[in-house]
C-alpha cells in the first residue's frame with residue numbers, strides 16, 4: 001500500500017481540471033417517494049424539480065441538496081422509455097456522476113480524443129438565469145460522467161428546472177460533500193477502468209489493495225483508488241477476486257445485472273452526531289463485532305474521539321500516513337443488494353486504510369449470508 005502526494009507539476013498539466021462533484025443522478029422507480037425518503041432519512045432539502053408541470057413530458061426529476069451535495073432522482077412516466085429499460089434491468093441505481101468543470105466543451109474534447117465514448121454531445125442550455133454548458137462520456141456498465149459548466153448561470157439548478165419550494169423541510173444531518181464514489185466492475189476489468197481514468201481523464205492511482213490485503217475467510221476482492229489532480233474527486237474501482245464463496249462484488253454484479261456504482265461516500269464533520277441522527281430516522285448500518293474495538297487504538301494510535309460512542313454506533317476507524325478517518329456503511333438502500341451510502345469523517349487522512357476494508361467486507365458477508373447469496 002502506497003500513498004502518493006500529488007505534486008504541483010501534476011496539477012499544472014491537468015488536462016481535465018475538475019472543481020468537484022456537481023450532482024449524482026439516480027434512476028428510481030418512484031422519484032416522488034424516493035425524494036421523501038432522502039429528505040426524511042438523510043435530511044436533504046428540496047431544491048428543484050422538472051416534470052410535466054415544467055414542460056418535461058417524459059420524466060419527473062427531483063433535485064435535493066445538503067450543503068455541497070446534490071442528488072437528482074429521476075423516474076420515467078411511461079414504460080417505453082430508455083429510463084424504464086434501465087430500471088427494469090438494474091433496479092434503482094446511479095446513472096450519472098456529474099463533474100463540475102470550467103469548460104464542458106473542452107472536457108468532452110479532451111476525453112473523447114483520448115478514447116472516451118460520447119454519452120452526450122456538448123450542448124448549451126439557456127434560460128432567463130443564464131446558460132450552462134454540458135457534455136457527457138460513458139463509464140462502466142450503463143453509468144456516465146456528465147461535465148457541467150455553470151460559470152455563466154445563476155439559476156437554482158439547471159435550465160429546465162424550477163425551484164422546488166416545499167413545506168416539508170426536515171433538518172439536515174450534517175452531510176457536507178461527496179467524498180468519493182465507488183464503482184464495481186466485472187472480473188478482470190479493474191485495470192481497464194484504471195487505465196480509463198489514467199489515460200482518458202488524467203487521474204492517478206493513489207492506492208491499491210490487492211486480494212491478499214482484502215480477503216476474508218470466504219471471499220476476496222481487489223480495489224484501486226483513482227484521484228484527479230487536485231484530489232477533489234476520487235473514484236475507487238473494485239473487482240471480484242477468487243475466494244471460497246461468492247464475493248460481495250459478485251453479488252452486486254448479479255443483482256445490478258452489470259457494472260455500476262456501489263456506494264457514495266458522504267462527508268460530515270461530526271460523524272457521531274450525524275450517525276446518531278440517521279439511526280433515529282431509521283437508517284440501518286452494517287455492524288462490526290465488538291472485538292473490532294478491542295485492539296483499535298493499538299492499530300490506529302491516538303484518536304480525539306471517545307471509543308464508547310464509536311463502539312455503540314459501529315463506526316470504524318482507520319489510518320493512512322497523514323492522519324485518520326472514521327467511517328460507517330449503510331445497508332443497501334434498495335431491496336436489491338446494490339447501492340449503499342458511506343458516512344465518512346476525515347481527520348487528516350486524505351486516502352484510505354486497509355483495515356476497514358476487511359471489517360466492511362466481513363460485515364457485508366454476514367448480510368449476504370442472510371440473503372442466501374454467499
Ligand code: FE2
Pocket residue numbers: 180182263265342
Ligand atoms: Fe468508500
